[in-house]
Amino acid sequence: MVPKHFVLMAVVALVIVFLMGFRICDGCGISAKKTFTFADTFATCYECIQKREREAREREWRERERERQARERERRAREKERLEREILEREKKIREAKEREAPQETRQRINNILDSVRLYYSNNRNWPDTLDQLRDPINKKDAWGNSIQYKKTDDGSFEIRSAGPDGKFGTQDDIIY
Numbered sequence: 565m566v567p568k569h570f571v572l573m574a575v576v577a578l579v580i581v582f583l584m585g586f587r588i589c590d591g592c593g594i595s596a597k598k599t600f601t602f603a604d605t606f607a608t609c610y611e612c613i614q615k616r617e618r619e620a621r622e623r624e625w626r627e628r629e630r631e632r633q634a635r636e637r638e639r640r641a642r643e644k645e646r647l648e649r650e651i652l653e654r655e656k657k658i659r660e661a662k663e664r665e666a667p668q669e670t671r672q673r674i675n676n677i678l679d680s681v682r683l684y685y686s687n688n689r690n691w692p693d694t695l696d697q698l699r700d701p702i703n704k705k706d707a708w709g710n711s712i713q714y715k716k717t718d719d720g721s722f723e724i725r726s727a728g729p730d731g732k733f734g735t736q737d738d739i740i741y
Contacts, residue, residue: 663729666707667739670726673703674741677712677724691722706739 592612680698685691695704695714704712706726713725713733728737 662707666729669707670712670728670739673706674712674724674726674739676702677704677714678741681714681722681724691716691720 592609677695677698680702681692684698692698692714693716695702695712706712706728708727708729708731710727710731713727714722715725716722724741725733726739727733728735728739730737
């Protein structure tokens, strides 16, 4: 139990502090010259006011920074989506162009094979049994990546055939010479 004279001394000290215009700072607990109200026993010292204002400004800055970063992430995501759409669109255009040009490219490759077969005939006086007998390095695949077929026919000539876009021989889309 606290002796009565200590309690009395504390009450007298508070009365003196109140009458002299000092208050106890509710921020740091130190006695300070009264700054805000007369009625309150507790007030806030200037340093604590500055500290609270600084903390409030820092909180506002952090919130603005978080918002800025969120906007930046959104902008980057939109930019990434735009670039991905653009890349897909370009790839689609390239595929379409290749599909349009593939038959012509295949015909050109067949013509190259035909020239090599004719050269073989002029040198040997007969048609080659397979494309492997040709000396010239030629591309033996069509524009779709399928092998070009060469075979001698019963009437003494030959046939050069590409399977076409579907990759199957004997269908409507085959390119034949």
